[in-house]
Amino acid sequence: MEARRSIFSRIVAGAIGLSIVLVLALWFVTHQTVLTTLEDGAAKEVDVDIAGLVDIYATSGLDELAERINDRIALTPSEGNTPHYLLANNAGEVIAGDIARWPLLDPMVSETGEIAIGAKSQGFARAVQLGPDLRLLVARRTDSNRAVLRNIALAFAVGGTLFVLLVALLGRIAALGLQRRIGQINLAFRDPAQATNLAQVSGGDEIDELTGHSARAITRHRNLSEAYKETSEQLAHEMRTPLSHLDNRLLKALEASPTPPVAKRLMEARSEIKRLVQTLESLLDIASSKSRRGERAGLAPVDMSEMVNSLCELYSGSAEETGHSFTWEVEPGVTIDGEERQLSRLITNLLDNALKYVPAGGAVSVTLKSGPELVVADNGPGVAPADRERIFDRFYRGRSNDGDVHGSGLGLALARAIAERHGLTLSLDHTEVGSSFRLKK
Incomplete structure (x- = not known):
């Protein structure tokens, strides 16, 4: 069974694809949840810090507030989510803090947002208006958030890869087991002699039940x-x-x-x-x-090119004796799985039919090309439109070139039955002159 056509391979591929989608979805949800949690934590830290500084300003004044801001900057380590401050007047002139200039945040509405801290760092900040000519900005660096998110992404990449590989392995093992069991059923259909060994299968699951029913049928x-x-x-x-x-x-x-x-x-x-x-x-x-229509047992490769050439050479002598022009054109290397004797009889019936119904002096041609596709055509009296399908019925007999009814009326019926046995179709083409029988896949 070809992997590209196997339903089990498609199931495994679908399981792998679904696993990848699930891992990516879980990573996205985790990423967003952690990011939101970190941002909420930074916002709470900023709000708590602002509340303390506002209380200091209200109780001790501007000088005390500036001193406390400078103390906090001096005591806080440079790594981590370090706090950063800017105390300035409405003109943006720095009174205290380590942020060089006022960002685009409106203190009148306590606006929050991401700001640049230094040349390469980012942080979450809130601006508040402390007095008529005094504003305060408190920020927390969020650089460490990126590292956390990178670690989460790495963990999901490694864990997700292992998970997908495990799903692929287990799916493949399960698929091979199912493929083997279904293969036994297909083998029994291809070779009915194998069905006896499967008829007693029972127990397990639906496939075992299907195997038993198929074998018994x-x-x-x-x-x-x-x-x-x-x-x-x-x-x-x-x-x-x-x-x-x-x-x-x-x-x-x-x-x-x-x-x-x-x-x-x-x-x-x-x-x-x-x-x-x-x-x-x-x-x-x-x-x-x-x-035996559609049954593969008993079929073997048949060289149709060689068969048609041999039959045409044999019929060329008969055609010459009866005064018929007989030509053939055969593409080499055309093969089909079939029964050689039956296929030979099919072609013989078509040739007999053509020579019988075409008057002396008429022409009969045979063409074979890959497909396979065989055409036996003549320029005889042809077939009436109403009889185009009837000619393939058993016991239907037309008149031959001498005006009499000959034969049993079974030649074309047998030819079509043999064609169907080999998975081929035999039909009569619509032609203005003569008849053209076409045998093809």
């Missing part, structure tokens, strides 16, 4: 086919035997030198016997081909 079908074949062969034997005896009696009667009228009648009777035997064999072949 295949076994029943095989038994019915064998019974049908045995009955048909027995029936054919029982009919051939008396017909052969009757033919032998007619032959002995002819050896006794009867009168010409009697001899003529005896010869006609022998012809009828032969026609009956041929009709019986054709009916059995049609029934056998239809019963």
Whole structure:
């Protein structure tokens, strides 16, 4: 079973894709949750710091506030979410703090936002108006947030990769088990003899149940086919035997030198016997081909190019004797899985049909190309539109080029049955002149 067509490979691929989506979704949710938590924490720290500084300003005045701000800057380490301050008048002139200039934040509405701290750092800040000509900015660096988020991303990348690989491994193991079990069912359908070993499978799950039902159905079908074949062969034997005896009696009667009228009648009777035997064999072949339609057992590679060339060479002599123009064009290397004897009979029936219905002087052509696609065309009287499908019915007989009705009317019916047995279609093309039978996939 090809991996690219296997449903189990698609299931594993789907599981891997779903796992990747789930890992990415979980990472995104975690990233956003942690980011929001860190930002909320920074905002709370800033608000608590501002509340303390406002209280100092209210109780001790501007000088005390500036001194406390400078003390906090001096005592806070440079790493981590360090606090940063800016105490300035409304003109932006610095009174205290380590932030060089006032950012684009409105203190009148206690605006918050991301600001630049130094040349490379970022921070979360809030601006407040302390007095008519005094404003305060408190910020917390958020650089460490990026490191936390990077670590989370790395953890998800490593853990997610391991998770996806584990899903792929377990999925592949499970898929191989299912593929093997389904493969047993497919093998039983391809080779019915294998069904006996699977008929007793039971227990486990739905696939075991399907395996048992399939095996028993295949076994029943095989038994019915064998019974049908045995009955048909027995029936054919029982009919051939008396017909052969009757033919032998007619032959002995002819050896006794009867009168010409009697001899003529005896010869006609022998012809009828032969026609009956041929009709019986054709009916059995049609029934056998239809019963095995789509079945792969018994098929082997057949070189259609070589077969068509051999048959055309054989029929070229007959066509010359009957005054027909016979040509063929065969693409080399065209092969098909089939039964060589049956395919040969199919092509023979088409050629017999063409030479029988095309008057002397007419043309018959055969074309084979890859596909396979075989066309047997002629410039004879053609087929009436109303009879285009009827000609493939059993016992339908058209008039030959001598105006008489010949044959059993089973040639084209047998040809179509053989085509269907091999997964091919046999049809009559719509042509203005003559007939064109097309055999193709």
